[in-house]
Amino acid sequence: MTMTNPRAKARTDMRHFLCEIEDGIARVSLDRPERKNPLTFESYAEMRDWFRDLHYADDVKAVVFLPNGGNFSSGGDVHDIIGPLVKMDMKGLLAFTRMTGDLVKAIVNCGKPVIAAVDGVSVGAGAIIAMASDLRIGTPESKTAFLFTRVGLAACDMGACAILPRIIGQGRAADLLYSGRSMSGEEGERWGYFNRLTDADSLEEDAINWAKRLADGPNFGHMITKTMLAQEWSMSIEQAIEAEAQAQAICMQTGDFERAYRAFVAKEKPIFEGN
Secondary structure (H helix, E strand, O other), rough: OOOOOEEEEOOOOOOEEEEEOOOOEEEEEOHHHHHHOOHHHHHHHHHHHHHHHHEEEEOEEEEEEOOEEEEEEEEOOOHHHHHHHOOOOOOHHHHHHHHHHHHHHHHHHHOHHHHEEOOOOEEEEHHHHHHHHOOOEEOOHHHHOOHHHHHOOOOOOOOOHHHHHHOOOOOHHHHHHHHHHOOEEEHHHHHHHOEEOOOOHHHHHHHHHHHHHOOOOOHHHHHHHHHHHHHHHHOOOOHHHHHHHHHHHHHHOOOOOOOHHHHHOOOOOOOOOOO
């Protein structure tokens, strides 16, 4: 359900994934740890709708997508998704692949910084969710695989061929996408997929602290930054510079810009209010 109140609060009464909000930080995770947190038709759709509505939720400043039970996500459920897919006609299959792609678009366009805290298994659609996030923090035990070719499919799933090369480069992305092999945490950090690694025991705390630092910043400015990071890939340099000029002029009209100036003059730390 799409929110109509432009200043609505984000929902937490989810049926197919875990969600709690505290101090402006939304903690999200899949809730099937006994099976390494696979996705189902229902969790895909519910997360898509939640991230879509998040654009209008002023109570959330940042999102942390967490592992559960030592694993991030094992991707699409073999029995609940892959089994039914082999029996679908083309119309049904296209509806499904468009829905999964809509989840990525919703994450990219939600207007909030999203941090993926990755531990254990992060494969298939689980790897895509981490890939679509703005920032990634992993552990030495994390195993990331875009394993679509392992199940007889193309690796161009949910934006992988567009987004992954932008993060780690074309050649490295081609290696992972063609082979479907697992990328270790150390390799992921070395390639720039993970912004940094931390111990599994401190992963959640480190990710939440990172999110808090973002939430304390100029939230309207973060929204514009996220928007431009997504849109400028399809612009020429001249178009990007002009788009940034317009975006920055808008940000200069916010109260946060004036608050930062006054704090600087007073030699104080600015307190941003997101407007």
